[in-house]
Amino acid sequence: MSDQYSTIPANATPALWLRYDEWRAARHVKFQQRHAHLLPGWHNRRGARRAVCILAVNVALLLTSAALSFFTQWFFVPFVLGVAGALASMYLLRVVSGSVADAPSAALDEIQLAQRHTARSMGFGILVALMFIPYFLLIGFYTVYVDDAVPAQFVYGCAVTLVTLLVSGSVFPTALAAWWTTDPDIDDDSATERTAR
16 A cells, blocks of 8 residues: 655655555554454444543553652552553554554545544644653752752652653553544445445
8 A cells, every 4th residue: 555645755765664664554454354343332432432431541540650659669560550451451442443543544544644643743742741740850859859869769750650651641642543533434334244245
């Protein structure tokens, strides 16, 4: 599949990149075919939003573990559960939303492409803003402990917070694209079933 929306001229695109794009498109099609029959009641707006809410719960667990990491080593339990839950929720989102946020441009229609670009743009802005939080925390700790060394647990907590916010910000585009999922067109579904027969 060639990307008709690419801003790079066809004659300037390296052959390696074209092969990579074709591989991504083929992988996307295989993913869609492999998971089309899973959770049939979830392949609509309500199901996608339900999956986004499950992801939000796991992100909240991650954020809670980041706050705990400043005070105790037991943060590790909710942290691992939150990361595992976020990865599972992301996979669920990809299944129920058609993997719009991760799909190559050639596999999307114009509306899906616009949604993907908007979600990625907003996600990038949020991710950049989140990345400042651990640094501001470190600066704040340094001003409080100006004569003494900053406790190691606080520095460790800032590192865990950085990882947590990176994971939380990186799931945002997929969550947004899934939240904007529309209900499938009944006419399109019946036409697809007739073609399959």
